[in-house]
Amino acid sequence: MTTPEDSRYAKSHEYVHVEGDIGTIGITEYAQKELGDVVFVELPQVGTQVEAANEMGSIESVKAVSDLFAPVTGEVVEVNEALADKPELVNTDPYGDGWMIRVRLSDPTEVDELMNAEEYEEWIQTEK
Amino acid sequence: MSTDAPLKKTPLNQTHKDLGGKMVDFGGWELPVQFSGILDEHEAVRTKAGIFDVSHMGEITVRGPQALALLQKTTCNDVSALSDGRAQYNGLLYPTGGFVDDILIYRLGADDYFVVVNASNSDKDFDWMHESAQGLEVDVRNASSEWAQLAIQGPDAEKTLQTLTDLPLAPIKYYRFAKGVFDGANAIVSRTGYTGEDGFEIYVEPEDAPRIMRHLVDLGVKPCGLGARDTLRLEAKMALYGNDIDHTTTPIEADLAWIVKLEKGDFAGRDVLSREKDEGPRRKLVGFEMIDRGIGRHGYPIVDGSEEVGVVTSGTHSPTLKKAIGLAYLPLDKSAQGNEFTILIRGKETRARVVPTPFYKRAK
Numbered sequence: 001m002t003t004p005e006d007s008r009y010a011k012s013h014e015y016v017h018v019e020g021d022i023g024t025i026g027i028t029e030y031a032q033k034e035l036g037d038v039v040f041v042e043l044p045q046v047g048t049q050v051e052a053a054n055e056m057g058s059i060e061s062v063k064a065v066s067d068l069f070a071p072v073t074g075e076v077v078e079v080n081e082a083l084a085d086k087p088e089l090v091n092t093d094p095y096g097d098g099w100m101i102r103v104r105l106s107d108p109t110e111v112d113e114l115m116n117a118e119e120y121e122e123w124i125q126t127e128k
Numbered sequence: 129m130s131t132d133a134p135l136k137k138t139p140l141n142q143t144h145k146d147l148g149g150k151m152v153d154f155g156g157w158e159l160p161v162q163f164s165g166i167l168d169e170h171e172a173v174r175t176k177a178g179i180f181d182v183s184h185m186g187e188i189t190v191r192g193p194q195a196l197a198l199l200q201k202t203t204c205n206d207v208s209a210l211s212d213g214r215a216q217y218n219g220l221l222y223p224t225g226g227f228v229d230d231i232l233i234y235r236l237g238a239d240d241y242f243v244v245v246n247a248s249n250s251d252k253d254f255d256w257m258h259e260s261a262q263g264l265e266v267d268v269r270n271a272s273s274e275w276a277q278l279a280i281q282g283p284d285a286e287k288t289l290q291t292l293t294d295l296p297l298a299p300i301k302y303y304r305f306a307k308g309v310f311d312g313a314n315a316i317v318s319r320t321g322y323t324g325e326d327g328f329e330i331y332v333e334p335e336d337a338p339r340i341m342r343h344l345v346d347l348g349v350k351p352c353g354l355g356a357r358d359t360l361r362l363e364a365k366m367a368l369y370g371n372d373i374d375h376t377t378t379p380i381e382a383d384l385a386w387i388v389k390l391e392k393g394d395f396a397g398r399d400v401l402s403r404e405k406d407e408g409p410r411r412k413l414v415g416f417e418m419i420d421r422g423i424g425r426h427g428y429p430i431v432d433g434s435e436e437v438g439v440v441t442s443g444t445h446s447p448t449l450k451k452a453i454g455l456a457y458l459p460l461d462k463s464a465q466g467n468e469f470t471i472l473i474r475g476k477e478t479r480a481r482v483v484p485t486p487f488y489k490r491a492k
Contacts, residue, residue, distance in 0.1 A: 036161075036165065036166055037166050037167045039423075042422075058474070060422070060423055062359060062444060063166065064425075065425065
């Protein structure tokens with residue numbers, strides 16, 4: 001598994017990639033594999049406030065529906081509109097074109113409480 | 129389901145793992161939920177061919193001079209309509225009219241029947257039939273461990289299977305079967321399935337199954353898991369025991385009146401079914417599609433204001449139709465086609481509409 005070193009990870013399998021005060025959020029490679037074929041992603045709208053560890057939307061695969069949790073607190077500044085027509089991007093490129101939302105971080109130090117790539121890979125092992 | 133009991137394995141367990149199957153606990157059996165992905169496997173069955181391991185299914189043999197009498201009194205379809213080499217979909221019923229199980233009955237001979245039942249029900253079914261056989265000259269035997277079952281489904285199934293057997297497959301019409309040698313194994317080859325597509329189900333001895341599956345995969349038949357089996361059967365509106373039917377639902381409620389033959393004589397549940405046929409059932413299983421976004425899934429309540437009036441029994445994203453579909457029990461007066469209703473999806477009111485079924489019907 002190739003977990004990008006430049007992102008941070010929540011135990012609920014979302015990642016956040018931070019540049020300046022903007023965090024790009026999506027789900028991990030492990031999460032997309034567990035879900036299987038994604039058919040529908042429900043995301044918060046631009047302008048919404050999301051809070052760390054709180055529900056921010058849901059993701060539906062052929063098999064099941066799961067909650068999405070915000071890994072950090074902030075205001076949604078951009079939503080990946082491409083997922084409305086191509087939810088499968090979450091499967092094919094979770095860290096790239098399959099990103100979900102961008103938020104303006106309220107508290108950049110929150111990111112430090114998330115796992116790094118190495119810690120996340122260890123966490124996955126305990127989940128199996 | 130979480131128990132400490134070790135998972136049961138089919139003869140193809142290692143084959144699935146070697147082929148990259150993602151294994152899950154399915155009612156106590158370790159089975160693959162998917163190989164390449166549900167959408168990919170689903171499409172293979174609709175356009176080419178796929179292979180499913182259904183060895184977890186149970187097999188019960190019913191033999192003796194009163195074999196037919198036993199089957200007639202415990203089921204709602206008319207087993208006397210069968211002749212040798214034919215199979216029938218049927219309901220094993222309680223006196224309440226509820227399903228013990230939905231089953232396939234094969235007639236091997238006038239006093240020799242082969243009954244295929246759902247995995248999780250096989251012990252219950254056997255006990256029920258055994259008990260009902262008291263006083264009858266019939267031998268009921270649970271032969272589940274003696275058989276492996278492979279389902280090869282899709283428009284290319286016949287021509288691919290024909291390369292592995294001298295048994296002519298074209299003359300085996302829908303819901304008929306033949307015995308013969310298949311890829312070196314003694315087999316029952318049946319033109320039946322659970323996908324809404326043309327295809328076969330093949331019963332062989334357990335040790336023959338891995339070789340046959342390997343050969344078929346080498347011939348281009350795609351390995352498929354439980355995930356695709358569920359989306360395929362739901363598009364074809366084939367009932368799943370434990371979801372759409374169970375001991376609390378009757379064949380009339382489940383929109384399976386075509387397997388209820390009241391004129392055949394007395395059988396368990398006949399009074400109840402007769403009344404439901406005359407007066408209409410209290411509720412009815414209908415097909416629906418979503419109007420709002422979301423998927424109504426198994427167990428989600430259907431509400432009318434603050435009142436719960438029904439329940440979703442199955443729901444998924446239809447890979448063929450590319451929309452959300454499902455089955456639900458609705459009160460009879462709300463079950464007409466076109467009728468709109470509200471499903472609570474994780475607490476959120478979501479609109480759906482009753483539509484004609486099956487959702488998918490193959491071109492003949």
